[in-house]
Amino acid sequence: MGKTITHCGPSGSGQIVKACNQIAVALNIAGVAEALALGLAAGIDPDIMIRVLGGGLAQSRVLELRGPTMAQKTFTPGFRVRLHLKDMGIVRSTAATYQLQLPFSDLVYQHFQTLVEQGYGDLDHSALAISLGHTSR
Template identity: 50%
Template sequence: MSHRHTPDTTKIGFIGLGIMGAPMARNLLRAGYDVTAFNPTAAKVEAFVEDGGNGASSVAEAVQGADVVITMVPASPEVEQVVLHEGGVLEHIRPGALLVDMSSITPQTSVEVATAAAAKGVDVLDAPVSGGEAGAVEGALSIMVGGEQEVFDAARPVFEALGKTIVLCGPHGSGQTVKAANQLIVAVNIQAVAEAVVFLEKSGVDLPAALDVLGGGLAGSTVLARKKDNILAGDFRPGFKVDLHHKDMGIVTDAAREVGAAVPAGALLAQLVGALRQQGDGGLDHSALVRGVRRLSGEKTED
């Protein structure tokens, strides 16, 4: 039986200190874990070291001696590069260790990683997250996991340092399938909020008051609560980039086609997110969908 990966017995290698990865790695430090982190941008590693973590100059160095390796990178190509290719995690991780990929990637890639890892005697969980930057900072992420029950149970202490809702959703790839569904729901919700905002603005309604009362009724949602202040302020600094949601909508539509599920709203949102990206807003927060609605409504938006 796998032993529980508690702070007193577990060394963690963490790869990917981006918008989500950096606060997640710091929460593991706060929970008492010994964490060694790598990121291609050296300044992010240096900042992590200043906060009390250990820095690595390569994937190999981050993985060396680790009991658990966590990857948190943008997409499937990066996971393949970091995990499967020469110099990657599977070349350096010790047999018996655990690899947890918390990136948002295709279910197929997660299955490929699990198969390759099994050949080396390495346990794997795919464990993408939802909650955005705020959830990562607060340690309140929703974590959807694919893999084996015993391995999941052993990893639970690690997940508890990162999130509040932690659920094993099925075998390898299941976490990524649920994350794809999550991104579908989030995109549709943001688009609905964006359309409501523009409708209310053009109708001359007191917008902050309107959003407050909407948030208290059936129209209320986590998306509305999390995004309304930034939309009101016109602050689209990324908590989750349009570029990444564009990638995720591609995963949703491809995976749905594969299993024969109709996702008409998802197909439309994939187009709207893609258009927003082509308009130069790919680096903004996905709440910038309101900018796309404003353009469709004949308004000019500031660059």
């Protein structure tokens, strides 16, 4: 209600587009987490780094909204790790249906799975930074 609906194609196409969105978000979170980890390890002020990255091609909603929370190690849930893990499971099964290898998605799936196994499933999915070993809660 109140949202524009976009017809994606035949039955099931919307589910595939949703899976594609989950890939893009998960891989973007992973990239932002790794970029911040490198900058923080080198002593770069995270606010400056986020502002500079946000002024170029690295700009994204993930960088804008989750970059600061990753840098502050604050993982208050927006979209939970366990839900993103479930959606990445859908990505994996969809890829298998089309006999498609998605190695980066598989890697992020494994990291989300590790987070859930370690008890972090109810944190925000940006807690992927924890699984990458660059920060702790």
